[in-house]
Amino acid sequence: MLSALLLSLAGLCSQEPSLPGPDPLDGAEAISNSVTRLARELDRAYLATGDPLGGDVGEAWIDADARAVVVGDSAKGSSAKGDATEEDGRAKSTWSTATAPRPISVARALDVALVLDASTGPEDAAEDVRAAFSAVTEALGGRPTRAAEVSSKAVLPTGDGGWDVRLRVRHLRQAPGGGAASVRSIWNLRVTEAPEGPLRILGWAAAITERVALAGEPASEPAFEDVTGTLLGATPATAGLAESIMDLRDRLDVDVGVGLLGHHGVAVADVNGDGLEDLYLCQPGGVPNQLWLRLPDGGFMEAARGGGLDLVDATTSVLFVDLDRDADLDVVLGLASGVVVLARTDQGYVEAERFERTGVTSLAAADINMDGLLDIYACAYANPYDGSTFPLPYHDAENGQANLLIANVTEEPDQLILGDATVETGLDRDGSRFSFAATFEDVDDDGDPDLYVANDFGRNTLYVNNGTGYFRNMAPELGVEDVAAGMGAAFADLDRDGRVDLYVSNMESSAGRRITAQGAFQSDADEGTLSLYRRHAKGNTLFLRSPEGGFLESGLATAGQWAWGGIPVDLDGNGWLDLFVPNGFVSASRRGAPDL
């Protein structure tokens, strides 16, 4: 945590203004990349030969001046001496989910500090490297089955031309019939830049910080399996789903509207009222949205066309809700051109209303004024990634598009009467903040729905309902502003104290750190502003409801990387809600594409 902060500070204080993109790399980052490559090479050699130094370069990595490492306990800030082992610095806390069918066991330990011994030589350093890999294998119960993954890194100069580099590494072993285990370790490397050629290792200290293992029956099966193809088959519709956004962009005209970032949601609802829940998949421009109807035999059939729900407009989100109390589900669609509401009638879907916006993100429904009719909140996102608007200021931008509250005052079935009541409900305040997600929940247990909105470039809003459908933003008072790049939000009682908690998906990791380096543009920014920038990249936030009324930031479940729609869901069936977090911003387009 501390080292990440130091790096982001370094970025903020650098002389060169940094672009938000991956470049330019400063010296420290270049070193860390080299060290990462080196670590991966050793890992590859280990996977191939059983010896991390058994690869092409092997012990040539080890500098002639290398020494054995003496492990210290960084938590105490002291350097241990003599024959201390990593076990000494370890705080063991093993627990298992005893009531779950397949126990997941977790052990955690503390980090170590790197201290080079005064007298030993390169042979001992090589032994340290080998010992690090052996320890991982021991913890995994066998050799890893996939390459090590480096999730974060920190670099500090040692002052004499060397560098201390900390890598957080994760290894996984998936053994057929034997469950799975993952091990996180911290690799502390001291390296020196060789006069010519690659980096050399001066010392290597590794510490296992976390071990997660899945066991129990049926251990022969993965805990989760992708069954999409089994359920949906292989049809023209699934062919469209199998194509990445970049592939679709590569073969459709730009105005067809395949957005670069692939924001297309999913909905689960019993669309045709047969008692079985169906699946609606929002699609980019040019690809019709898909309605997968559940068949009595458990299969699925794509039927968007028959129902008139095969919109080819770029669609981000959809809600299936009964807006007119006639026991069928009407449809609210978030499109690139605004919100479109379709009434379900005996004659099929009939367009009832549309509200123009250039780009809608999440939708949420609740009966805000207790008249028995569901109202709709729509987030409108002004998109800096297509150049139409840029957030100003980056860390607290309020120059986006206006979000929308659609009030439902329908009187007759199928005759939807909807109107823009954003101002009347007080939701115009703080309502133009590049919003990605919104969700209703009665946070104060007074019987009316309140509304949380996650905003991309700055503070989030928690609109508290006064009981009549008029809202006031009380995020500051309740402690949930969560200044960050907010992308998803969900309420649930995660600690089982009977009160709802809040999980906000944000941006984390080195990419986010580079975004915060945009703070360098704000050369006159004060410390308060700078800390806001830093917070922007700190990861997801789990707010636990405090008995006193507000929310407390827990520091838990933060490391979700560039996270989008994290949701609470009981994955292991033990009654405690877990958090699943889809993440990743933009992966490289497929290599070997004919035109690249």
Place this chain on the structure above:
Amino acid sequence: MVSRSPLNESTDGAPVGEADSSGTGTSSDRYFEGWADLNERLRRGEPWSGGERNAAFINSGSADVDRADVDFVDAGPVLGLDYPDDGRSAARMDIDFDGDDDLIVSNRTAPRVRVLANRLADGAEHLAVRLRGTASNRDAVGGVVFATTTSVDGETETQRRTRSAGSGYLAQSSAWLRFGFGRRGGGARPARARRVKLQVRWPGSQALEDFGEVRTGRRYVLVEGQGTASEASAPNRLVLSPGPLLAAPSELDGRRRLVLPSPTSIPGLELRGRGGRAGRVFGLTPDGPLGTGRNTVVAVWDSSDSAAIQGLGDLAALSSSAAGADVALVSVDLGGQRVEASSVAGAPDPLDFSSTRLAAAGWGGGVFAPIGEAALIVPELVSWRLDRADPPPLPWFLVFEPDGRLAIVRTGAWRAGDLEADLSVFAQPLLQRPAWSTPFPGRWADPPGEADLGRLRSRLVRRGALGAARELELGRIKTVSLGSAEVKIRLGRADLERGDLEGAVARFDAAIELEPSSALARRGRAYALHRLARYPEALDEWTRALALEPRDIATLGNRALAAVAAGNLEVAREDLNELTRREGVAAPVVRAVWQAVEDASQLPSSGQGAGSGDGEDGGDGLDAPGEGGTR
């Protein structure tokens, strides 16, 4: 909304050269440039926080009484949930009717959807509940269910679930609320179901409605006000074998066919044919696009690439189809231009070489090479339609409407039947075009509108094709209003920049007629007259402009120069004195006027006035008319 937008000038209306100044000075410029740079990188397919593994934080719960002591650990890798997809939206749903929640995840990367069946919770006890509102909204959105179990020693545990519509990101999850109770004992299934007490707080209420005790392993519907849970039949449990969505093999092979949802005007292309013929095709005028009157296919290739002629594909089929369908064929050889640049007088025309090779391949159309900006425009057209920084490899085929609007862009080798396919698009009403723009059938709620010429203009400016960029200005203002003085002034400025001085005078005349007090129009007219060497008229017009804006230094300087050229040295000297007083002797404008007056005093012929040269503004002091003298 932000007024500043470096990527899309389609709304700012700023003329070329002002909106696109690199502006490296301020931090906000760097900020916007940073965004522009980021967007360009992303469009190139460069990664940014890509390949991240989805996370699954398992809640350890707590055995302690202190319930705040929850903890989470990312178990994604051991659970098989750590796909490196660019994940976006997630929803929960019991896909296999086994009682536990499974996951539906949408991705930006392929596969763009994953249904992930939960085996982890197999064997645990579950309970599923659905709400139906009667007084409250029928879906009972906002309803809260409390499920309480009591252990043998009397301790109770309660789980809380809310029926929501819209949660997470872009997601609506199942209306079934699920409660898990783990598995009692080891190994075997529980002998008896657990009893669970259900209470509901309906939307709009603070009171709890009691639904009594139900048993795990079943599904119940709770109707508001009924007080008893009614059991719902559950579908048979499915056993789903693993099988992700199969990726379709890519058939792209470099061949693309982009049907524009709305055909678009393009800047004119100046082309050179064999034997010194040259001409201009397509382009915009204030009255609309320029076409050939026929559907036209422009084949773009590079003769300097030895494999290019094969790469063009079946030219004979294209030629014979075109001849039969009255379609014009034009080839544009981008490689020829490079040869041309180094060719010496008397050398054979490189187009002869192109022509020979094309003819041998069965080409039956015109053979051309681009002149000037055409070589920049054509690649930008293709990149623009693909929204990427650089175009894919040649060849490209641009298919035009008879009126000169670009309708279809193809890349890769031509195949027999392609023209017929395109003609079938043209045979349909224009309103149908959006339906043709995607190979997937579907319904447009809001079909795409006209192409964004502002973006093309920005691209052309970046490539230095300023003439084409100005032409797009013309095309754009046509859609605004041709009637206003402002538009006439813009047209006049565009004429000026193209060198059409007479045309410019006419435009400014029209503008002045509409708005006699427009200093902008008068400065423009004066400038055009000046460049036309109609110095006495220019002098009068500068004088009128100066009367409207007496403080404008450029106007004063220009009037002095016009006075010199018109032989009126008295006015020129007065203006020089005034300029010197205001700007000081070192100001460039003062020195330019001083030099002109000095020269004229020694050579009292009227034909050699300063500023009457080629108009390239070589420090002669004649400033092009700006938007105003206020900056």
